[in-house]
Amino acid sequence: MSKTLHIKTYGCQMNVYDSQRIADVLAPHGYVLADHPEAADLVVLNTCHIREKAAEKVYSELGRLRRVGERRQRAGGAPLQVAVAGCVAQAEGDAMAKRAPHVDVVVGPQSYHRLPELLARRAGRRRPVVDTDFPVESKFDHLPEAATPPGATAFLTVQEGCDKFCSFCVVPYTRGAEESRPVADVLAEACGLVDRGVRELTLLGQNVNAYHGEAPDGREWGLARLIRELAEIPGLERIRYTTSHPADMDDALIRAHGEVPALMPFLHLPVQAGSDRVLAAMNRRGGADDYRRLVDRLRAARPDLALSSDFIVGFPGEREDDFAATLALVDDVVFAQAFSFKYSPRPGTPATIMRQHVAEAVKADRLERLQARLDDQQRAFNRHLTGHTVDVLFERPGRKPGQMVGRSPYLQAVHVDGGPELAGRCLPVVITAALEHSLAGKLADDAKLGAVA
Numbered sequence: 409m410s411k412t413l414h415i416k417t418y419g420c421q422m423n424v425y426d427s428q429r430i431a432d433v434l435a436p437h438g439y440v441l442a443d444h445p446e447a448a449d450l451v452v453l454n455t456c457h458i459r460e461k462a463a464e465k466v467y468s469e470l471g472r473l474r475r476v477g478e479r480r481q482r483a484g485g486a487p488l489q490v491a492v493a494g495c496v497a498q499a500e501g502d503a504m505a506k507r508a509p510h511v512d513v514v515v516g517p518q519s520y521h522r523l524p525e526l527l528a529r530r531a532g533r534r535r536p537v538v539d540t541d542f543p544v545e546s547k548f549d550h551l552p553e554a555a556t557p558p559g560a561t562a563f564l565t566v567q568e569g570c571d572k573f574c575s576f577c578v579v580p581y582t583r584g585a586e587e588s589r590p591v592a593d594v595l596a597e598a599c600g601l602v603d604r605g606v607r608e609l610t611l612l613g614q615n616v617n618a619y620h621g622e623a624p625d626g627r628e629w630g631l632a633r634l635i636r637e638l639a640e641i642p643g644l645e646r647i648r649y650t651t652s653h654p655a656d657m658d659d660a661l662i663r664a665h666g667e668v669p670a671l672m673p674f675l676h677l678p679v680q681a682g683s684d685r686v687l688a689a690m691n692r693r694g695g696a697d698d699y700r701r702l703v704d705r706l707r708a709a710r711p712d713l714a715l716s717s718d719f720i721v722g723f724p725g726e727r728e729d730d731f732a733a734t735l736a737l738v739d740d741v742v743f744a745q746a747f748s749f750k751y752s753p754r755p756g757t758p759a760t761i762m763r764q765h766v767a768e769a770v771k772a773d774r775l776e777r778l779q780a781r782l783d784d785q786q787r788a789f790n791r792h793l794t795g796h797t798v799d800v801l802f803e804r805p806g807r808k809p810g811q812m813v814g815r816s817p818y819l820q821a822v823h824v825d826g827g828p829e830l831a832g833r834c835l836p837v838v839i840t841a842a843l844e845h846s847l848a849g850k851l852a853d854d855a856k857l858g859a860v861a
């Protein structure tokens with residue numbers, strides 16, 4: 409009998425990938441996807457623990473779901489099952505089972521392949537079933553084939569976990585130690601996706617450029633070697649990877665940016681801050697000038713490379729002159745886009761017990777000033793493309809009828825008049841306008857639809 413499943417995803421792209429795989433795991437057990445939790449037999453919250461706000465959202469959503477379930481049962485309907493997956497599940501484990509006893513399953517990011525079994529174990533028990541072990545066997549060896557056809561773009565996890573231990577970050581605790589998938593597994597999954605119409609792959613890892621997978625030639629391959637191999641797959645037009653640590657950008661990877669045309673000229677390379685003092689306290693393994701030099705080398709290899717970054721303001725001990733150094737770095741590097749956050753103390757991380765926490769109002773003020781500068785840079789970057797022709801990989805219909813949306817090489821959304829036959833095609837587009845969060849364009853005259861496979 410078919411049952412309905414709703415998955416709500418928080419946080420990073422790896423969670424988006426994991427949610428897809430969770431759907432794949434449950435599909436053979438009769439679960440089909442539902443758009444709304446109200447209509448579902450099972451709701452999975454795939455959660456994020458990176459900042460406090462993200463984690464707290466989960467508990468308020470759990471409260472809401474409990475009320476949905478109660479209403480449904482009062483009306484004589486079937487019970488609503490709830491599973492919490494992802495990094496909050498991993499971090500909270502039994503504490504979540506106590507605080508939200510109506511939850512059925514709490515499962516960490518390395519164990520979701522066991523979801524059907526965990527749901528079955530819940531039957532007849534009063535307490536939630538908790539599985540937050542880091543299993544010896546890899547979940548990837550247990551995941552079934554993708555159940556739903558992918559679109560033109562797909563994520564592919566190649567590496568998971570992190571051994572860097574930045575002092576603010578929970579990831580090494582929630583996702584565990586760094587681990588790379590074997591090259592053969594990655595290639596098989598990539599070929600399968602391309603066979604099903606995927607034209608762009610984003611390789612995922614918490615520290616993706618530390619990738620070191622066991623290869624069929626008996627050696628370990630780094631990310632650059634893996635990318636070169638993937639670029640040989642016929643039909644795969646674009647490759648991206650995220651998220652990288654500056655300390656792991658090796659020569660081979662920098663060279664690949666200049667030599668592999670499928671590798672897109674857009675790189676998310678978090679720097680976090682521009683003050684050496686703060687970077688040292690963050691345990692980031694490198695100063696601001698190391699980052700500047702790295703960007704110079706990348707741009708020497710690929711002159712049209714656009715950069716994106718993450719920033720944290722108000723890290724413990726950050727003074728006004730430290731923050732000024734962050735603004736100076738932003739001015740020097742010039743980013744195409746960036747994410748910036750107020751420092752949020754996370755349980756169990758070293759920064760939480762550092763002295764000189766920064767007042768909330770100061771954090772808010774610095775965030776505003778940083779974001780204003782980054783927004784200016786993003787607008788300028790978007791505007792400078794007006795009148796230029798860029799390749800757009802079309803993904804889906806736009807909100808307006810007769811419109812399609814795709815992505816530029818720099819990951820900007822581009823709206824173009826056109827029909828669904830454009831989906832999955834990568835065509836030259838003349839950019840006609842830079843809007844607030846996207847670009848508008850029209851197909852270039854030489855975009856010969858028939859000629860594109």
Ligand code: 5AD
Pocket residue numbers: 458459576577578678680718719720749750751752753754
């Ligand atoms: N507080 C604020 N931002 C954080 N990040 C990670 N941990 C924290 C924290 N404790 C940010 C970093 C990272 C991004 C994914 O989230 O900038 O690169």
Ligand code: SF4
Pocket residue numbers: 570571572573574577578579580614615653
């Ligand atoms: Fe967290 Fe640092 Fe690892 Fe990134 S590199 S996941 S910020 S510990």
